[in-house]
Amino acid sequence: MKKIIIVDDHPMMRKGLTSTLEMEPGFEISAQLERAEDAIDTIEKVKPDLIIVDISLPGMNGIELVKNLHFQYPNLKVLVVSRHEESLYAERALRAGAKGYVMKFEPSDVLLKAVRKVLKGGIHVSEEISEKLLLSAMTGKSTGLESPVELLSDRELEVFELIGRGKSSKEIAEQLHLAVKTIETYRSRIKEKLDLNNSTELVFHAVKWVESDGEG
Template structure:
């Protein structure tokens, strides 16, 4: 930037190569300074006040606390923090969720580096960055005052239900999900019951099969 001030950036992603790629992209731009990289949300929370970042780049799927929960946690502590979610997950499913949670933008990991920089610059100017397709979907939803009638059943899941659904699809047991999300086993079972109802699934076996298929389709986009 012309005044020589660099925007301090923290990257939170559990894939070392992804963190390295994001950092290199930003290091090539004069206005950004990557001051820290973390692979867990909990580490970012611990260092947040000390580092006082201008920007944060956050992945959704993290060990322990999810990126979505991290966004909610940080924006509750500091309304001014600007967060861009960069994830491999389907933007049409997650972009609206992260914006509602307090993030200022969403970029797919498959996008080129210049898209990342463009998104960060727009966010720093006070804007919100999503793709034109998602922007149109969000505006249509606002205009109707209702959820899109054509939404997929997965869209009906709450943020926490979606986390439980994804972890189920990755082969985690109820106890493992409870430990990862810091919930009781009874609470996880309650979420699973709600998921079955919303997705019109008869039993735990159908839930597992459905979740595994969905998780595999998500991974196929990597």
């Protein structure tokens, strides 16, 4: 029996993932958690074979959690299942230590295929992302070179993407479970890192980046 932990801040998503995975013989959902910090505490007790992580979590976000897990438990297999576009986050998730990336809207069979592949020691991404990563390996350059992916922290990138999707600071704060003041601080850091002069330039570049699927 393979033990799986799910970390997602949406109860309905946790329930949906659990229902899908429990249809597969040999899978046991050992814990359903809302916060990254809870996962770190639970792993020692459960000793899971796989942990499924969302990117948008209250407090420590999913990419940060993946990094911490990879450092503390290098043999633990991690699969990111998120609503965030794979083209924007998959490479960063893999570099952090994840073994796969699946979009939340994908059919159940795609999720099950990814889980089985990761549990067997493989890496699961879509064919499109696989080609990008292969090109990156061949050229020796990151696919995100000279893009915000390389310049921003994990949380800054998340805020940048949401700005590019037309979200206000208040809406971003609500979605990420953070204070509006904190989001404004992130906006200031992003402008500084990307050498942008004002909020208009920030929105313009964020929208352009999202529309180009994070390629520049």
